[in-house]
Amino acid sequence: MESELARIIVTRADAVEQVDLQPAPMLIHTDGAALGGRLAVMETTLPPRSDGPPPHLHRDVVEVFHVIDGMLRVHVGSAHVDLTAGGTVAVPTGVPHTYSNPHDVPVRLLIVVSSDVIPRLFRQLQQLSRDASGNADPTEIEALMAAHDSFPPELA
Numbered sequence: 001m002e003s004e005l006a007r008i009i010v011t012r013a014d015a016v017e018q019v020d021l022q023p024a025p026m027l028i029h030t031d032g033a034a035l036g037g038r039l040a041v042m043e044t045t046l047p048p049r050s051d052g053p054p055p056h057l058h059r060d061v062v063e064v065f066h067v068i069d070g071m072l073r074v075h076v077g078s079a080h081v082d083l084t085a086g087g088t089v090a091v092p093t094g095v096p097h098t099y100s101n102p103h104d105v106p107v108r109l110l111i112v113v114s115s116d117v118i119p120r121l122f123r124q125l126q127q128l129s130r131d132a133s134g135n136a137d138p139t140e141i142e143a144l145m146a147a148h149d150s151f152p153p154e155l156a
Contacts, residue, residue, distance in 0.1 A: 009034045016043075019122045022134065023050040032116030040119045042111045046072070052099040056150045062114040063091045065099060070107030073100045077153075096153030121148035 009030055017028040024044045032040040046052060055075065065074060066088045073082050074089050075098045083089060091097045101107045113119075124144050128136035145151070 019119075019126050021122060021125060023047055026122050028119050028122070031119040032113075035116075037116040038114065040113045040116050042113070042119065042122075043068075043109070044111065045106050045108045046070075046099075046101040047106055048101060048104050050101050052101075053150075055096055055098045055153050056145065057096045057153055058091075058093055058149045059151065060093060060115065061117060061149050062093060063097070063118075064112040065089050065091075066110040066112070068108040068110055070101070070105050071103050072107045072109055073102055075099065115149070117148045118150075121145065121150060124148070 011029050017031070019026045019028060024046050027043040029041040029043060030039070032038060065072060065083070067083045067085050069085050071082055071084050072087075073080050074091075076091075077096055081089065099109075111118075121144060125136070125141065128140055128144070130136055142152075
């Protein structure tokens with residue numbers, strides 16, 4: 001029985017990694033490293049009336065957002081869709097997107113990506129030096145994003 005369990009990757013609740021990002025920490029349940037970089041599972045709770053990441057696209061990564069609690073707004077170009085608890089959206093490669101929470105209650109969501117590159121990006125963003133207001137240099141952020149398959153929409 002023990003040898004069978006050695007073949008799977010288990011992350012217990014007390015071992016979930018927290019990456020401190022603004023406006024909300026990202027919990028990394030599995031970063032994909034033990035799966036050959038093929039899949040990562042993360043979770044975050046976006047505070048009320050807050051934005052997520054800047055609009056971006058991935059050339060090689062598929063991203064799935066699943067709402068656990070609250071209502072998430074997913075933006076695709078100039079359009080958007082609001083998802084309530086239980087709703088899921090999958091964003092194929094090459095599609096510019098972002099998400100936000102324009103509502104009055106927090107939204108908790110699960111994020112599944114088809115690569116370990118996104119958790120690595122979040123870890124490196126956490127390490128950037130910040131000014132007195134807590135902001136990192138936008139040029140450094142853009143360079144990190146590009147190095148981790150996250151590009152501005154105009155590069156579609």
